[in-house]
Amino acid sequence: MRLPAGRMEDRAAINVPVRLIPPDNSPHTEFAHTENVSMHGARVIASELWHTGKSALVRSEAGQFEWTGRVVYCQRLPNGKFAVGLQRSLA
Numbered sequence: 001m002r003l004p005a006g007r008m009e010d011r012a013a014i015n016v017p018v019r020l021i022p023p024d025n026s027p028h029t030e031f032a033h034t035e036n037v038s039m040h041g042a043r044v045i046a047s048e049l050w051h052t053g054k055s056a057l058v059r060s061e062a063g064q065f066e067w068t069g070r071v072v073y074c075q076r077l078p079n080g081k082f083a084v085g086l087q088r089s090l091a
Helices: none
Strands: 017-022 028-037 041-046 053-062 065-078 082-088
Touching: 017 041, 041 065, 053 082
Parallel strands: none
Antiparallel strands: 017 028, 017 053, 028 041, 041 082, 053 065, 065 082
């Protein structure tokens, strides 16, 4: 399903289990899931606060994909979780 988002690119509503891993060799790894994805990033539902501007490795649990992204926003949701917007690094 495509989501109209007022964006320049389409996003697809896809729920995929992922791990969010900080790039600083921190032992902190968070299990989360995508809410929607595009060619340039994803919105991920997480339990922890992720700081804007920080990087995170996004790795699917089933091993289909892995990429590094930059946190562009982190919003607290009514259920206490966080919606994390990640922009994929194209380097």
